[in-house]
Amino acid sequence: MKTALLPALLLLSGMTIPAVPLHGQSGSEKASAPAATLLTDMVTGDQLWTATTEQFEQKFRPMGMEWLSPSKEQARFFGKYAVWSSNLGVTEAIVDFQAGKLARVNLAMFTRGDSAALLDTREAFEKRVEEIKTEITTMLGVQPAERGKDGQSAVKAVGWMWVKPPTAYLLEYSYVKELKSRGQDFRPEFIRLRVAEIPKQQGLLASSQPGANGNMPVAKSTLTANVTHESNGDAVIKNVPMVDQGPKGYCAVATTERVFRYYGLNVDQHEMAQIANTSDGGSGTSPTEMFAALEKIEGRMRVRVRAIQKWDMKEFFSMIDDYNREAKRNDKREINLPSGGMIVLADVYGSMDPGSFKVSRTEKDKAGYGKFQRSVVEMIERGVPIMWGVQLGIFKEGDIPQPGGGHMRLIIGYNTKTSEILYSDSWGAEHALKRMPMNEAWTITTGMYYIEPMK
Numbered sequence: 001m002k003t004a005l006l007p008a009l010l011l012l013s014g015m016t017i018p019a020v021p022l023h024g025q026s027g028s029e030k031a032s033a034p035a036a037t038l039l040t041d042m043v044t045g046d047q048l049w050t051a052t053t054e055q056f057e058q059k060f061r062p063m064g065m066e067w068l069s070p071s072k073e074q075a076r077f078f079g080k081y082a083v084w085s086s087n088l089g090v091t092e093a094i095v096d097f098q099a100g101k102l103a104r105v106n107l108a109m110f111t112r113g114d115s116a117a118l119l120d121t122r123e124a125f126e127k128r129v130e131e132i133k134t135e136i137t138t139m140l141g142v143q144p145a146e147r148g149k150d151g152q153s154a155v156k157a158v159g160w161m162w163v164k165p166p167t168a169y170l171l172e173y174s175y176v177k178e179l180k181s182r183g184q185d186f187r188p189e190f191i192r193l194r195v196a197e198i199p200k201q202q203g204l205l206a207s208s209q210p211g212a213n214g215n216m217p218v219a220k221s222t223l224t225a226n227v228t229h230e231s232n233g234d235a236v237i238k239n240v241p242m243v244d245q246g247p248k249g250y251c252a253v254a255t256t257e258r259v260f261r262y263y264g265l266n267v268d269q270h271e272m273a274q275i276a277n278t279s280d281g282g283s284g285t286s287p288t289e290m291f292a293a294l295e296k297i298e299g300r301m302r303v304r305v306r307a308i309q310k311w312d313m314k315e316f317f318s319m320i321d322d323y324n325r326e327a328k329r330n331d332k333r334e335i336n337l338p339s340g341g342m343i344v345l346a347d348v349y350g351s352m353d354p355g356s357f358k359v360s361r362t363e364k365d366k367a368g369y370g371k372f373q374r375s376v377v378e379m380i381e382r383g384v385p386i387m388w389g390v391q392l393g394i395f396k397e398g399d400i401p402q403p404g405g406g407h408m409r410l411i412i413g414y415n416t417k418t419s420e421i422l423y424s425d426s427w428g429a430e431h432a433l434k435r436m437p438m439n440e441a442w443t444i445t446t447g448m449y450y451i452e453p454m455k
Contacts, residue, residue, distance in 0.1 A: 107192060189270065423435075
């Protein structure tokens with residue numbers, strides 16, 4: 001193969017990935033809520049923090065509330081909402097519960113991935129922040145205190161805090177500065193309002209906080225307690241939070257949020273989208289930038305980031321050669337890569353015969369397949385979920401929102417009796433635990449990475 005192909009591919013620590021990012025399309029289409037449905041009762045009132053999950057559900061389910069897990073630790077609203085007045089639009093609301101009571105409300109008032117509003121200049125963005133700040137001050141009737149950068153958070157957002165018993169309100173915003181010397185344009189990232197009860201505000205509004213399951217940032221030695229072994233042979237990591245990425249290409253950053261929250265760290269997908277330069281056009285995150293983003297915040301978040309499966313150009317070509325030999329033997333179509341220009345991985349995989357490809361991956365690359373199986377068992381037994389890059393569309397997976405293309409999932413378990421992996425997609429509660437034959441899982445793999453606490 002000619003080296004002219006090199007610009008067409010992205011290399012992620014030796015892993016060969018096409019220039020097409022991970023799409024990670026959204027879950028099933030949600031019915032649009034009525035325009036400007038007000039969520040004011042979710043953030044005000046003397047009895048707000050005594051509400052049980054049952055009371056909250058009874059009141060807010062008609063407004064589009066959806067639980068993100070059967071344990072009812074977190075719920076989500078996505079649609080056309082507002083708080084206090086239609087001037088304070090909300091694109092997404094995430095509500096956390098602890099011990100059966102409301103614990104925190106997270107309102108996205110602008111995010112690059114979700115918001116239709118174009119705040120593409122610093123002046124327009126800061127004007128909108130000031131409008132929101134003024135409106136909240138008017139509604140609460142108290143003045144805010146300026147909140148500086150949190151050095152331990154994934155991104156150094158700034159903002160203001162209002163305290164009106166029994167509730168504290170934290171408005172934060174973040175953007176990427178324009179740096180003409182580096183060819184970097186201004187880019188708005190998010191404006192969000194976090195709401196918590198005053199006695200809990202330091203924990204629930206901080207970057208290292210009790211998660212939805214009540215955990216503080218966890219020690220590596222405690223992770224094995226999350227691993228359960230069932231009588232049917234399943235070994236699975238429990239307590240991994242669900243995140244529904246919504247209608248945007250946020251599979252990689254949503255998967256990352258799930259892992260950080262599993263470790264008790266309050267990092268959300270919008271922060272990761274900022275660090276990883278996730279596209280706001282729906283095309284998702286470049287694997288190269290995703291891995292680089294994680295490495296960038298290792299020290300700040302006190303975690304280790306590693307790649308298990310690394311592909312390089314030579315291995316990519318070798319995989320194609322193995323497939324072509326098997327396809328020829330089975331009288332199936334062979335793959336002829338272009339001598340130059342762009343290689344679209346989805347087109348390459350889409351042209352393959354699934355049966356021939358599975359045989360070529362598992363029998364011609366026995367060392368790689370063996371490493372895949374051993375790595376799954378090892379990491380799951382340590383209580384560490386695997387961030388799993390895959391190419392969808394090779395094998396049928398039932399009714400999933402994304403029929404093909406690059407995607408990122410979590411491997412959270414395995415079953416050696418049935419030779420299956422157990423995995424999870426960031427598409428909501430119905431995608432929390434799924435199964436796939438081990439050989440098919442290896443066949444569609446494009447990368448494997450993990451994050452774990454340093455200590």
